[in-house]
Amino acid sequence: MLSAAAALIVLINTAYQDGRPDNRPPTALRWTARVGGVLLVPLVGLAFWGLMLRIGQHGLTPDRIIALACAGVGAAYAAGYLLAAVRRGDWMKPLERTNLAAAVLSVAVILALFSPLLDPARLAVADQTARLERGAVAAGDFDFDFLRFESGKAGRAALDRLTRSGDAQVAGLAQAAKQRDRRVFDSPAELRRQARDVRLVAVDGQTVPESFAAQTQALSDLLIFCGREQACVLRRLDLDGDGGDEVLVATARMVMAFGQGEDGRWLALGRYASACDPGARDGIEPDFRKGVATAPGALPDLVVGGRRMQLQPETRCEKAD
Numbered sequence: 001m002l003s004a005a006a007a008l009i010v011l012i013n014t015a016y017q018d019g020r021p022d023n024r025p026p027t028a029l030r031w032t033a034r035v036g037g038v039l040l041v042p043l044v045g046l047a048f049w050g051l052m053l054r055i056g057q058h059g060l061t062p063d064r065i066i067a068l069a070c071a072g073v074g075a076a077y078a079a080g081y082l083l084a085a086v087r088r089g090d091w092m093k094p095l096e097r098t099n100l101a102a103a104v105l106s107v108a109v110i111l112a113l114f115s116p117l118l119d120p121a122r123l124a125v126a127d128q129t130a131r132l133e134r135g136a137v138a139a140g141d142f143d144f145d146f147l148r149f150e151s152g153k154a155g156r157a158a159l160d161r162l163t164r165s166g167d168a169q170v171a172g173l174a175q176a177a178k179q180r181d182r183r184v185f186d187s188p189a190e191l192r193r194q195a196r197d198v199r200l201v202a203v204d205g206q207t208v209p210e211s212f213a214a215q216t217q218a219l220s221d222l223l224i225f226c227g228r229e230q231a232c233v234l235r236r237l238d239l240d241g242d243g244g245d246e247v248l249v250a251t252a253r254m255v256m257a258f259g260q261g262e263d264g265r266w267l268a269l270g271r272y273a274s275a276c277d278p279g280a281r282d283g284i285e286p287d288f289r290k291g292v293a294t295a296p297g298a299l300p301d302l303v304v305g306g307r308r309m310q311l312q313p314e315t316r317c318e319k320a321d
Contacts, residue, residue: 001047002067005040005074012036012081013099016092030091037085037092040078047071059137060127062120062151069109069118076102121151125158132162132170139169140217144177172218172265179268180221198223199231200249203289206236212247212258215266219258222268225251233285235292250288
């Protein structure tokens, strides 16, 4: 609708040109320009209506905020061109003042969009998080990746705040999004399906912790290889000696470690992988089922300027004959 309105504005100005009496188009074209000036009102009005319906359903996004700004400029054109079309006297004379006022308004709106005043990312983040917190959108349907990857500092700050939410599901999903290094383009329904498809098998008479099983939706992007066709093997083990078990999940080539925070949320702690093991044709899983032991690190961590640095082992793999 806004594109059609912009095209109509260009066509009306093409017919008007400089507006001098000796340079006016034929009568039929002059009346067509008047009709076009009137038609701008329903075009911009429908654009506003459709945009507000969409915002009411799904909230603000940067694109919708920019569209609102464009619609506001379009409304200024529509009001001025309607006046020019219905006013008696010189043909479409108010069009000239409208063009000047709308040009100034356009520059002001562009500057506002690039300033903190109407920053699209900031406004969209504030609106979307408000919808989540008041329950207008369910946590499972909320796009946490928008905050993580598409809304700059405002989004990342909001995501940090949501990780401390009193709602365990919101906090877990926010933490999972914070840990991702790429956007997940699956729909919320597809993510829920993946969470339902996650299958874990505990060994040695152990059981999958209920709290861990309840959070597979938040961890589904990490447990993507634990599907119905090939379940992952789970083992509980106290890795840090604090008296509480961590959870180890083994796939064919690596073991993922998860720890539970004081708020009950499970977070990924890291991954174990064997860089050089040419004899393990069946992967890690068969040996993982038999048992797991721990061994001290070869070298301790370093603390440099308050930052803890972990050793990254240097591995040289000998080629098999």
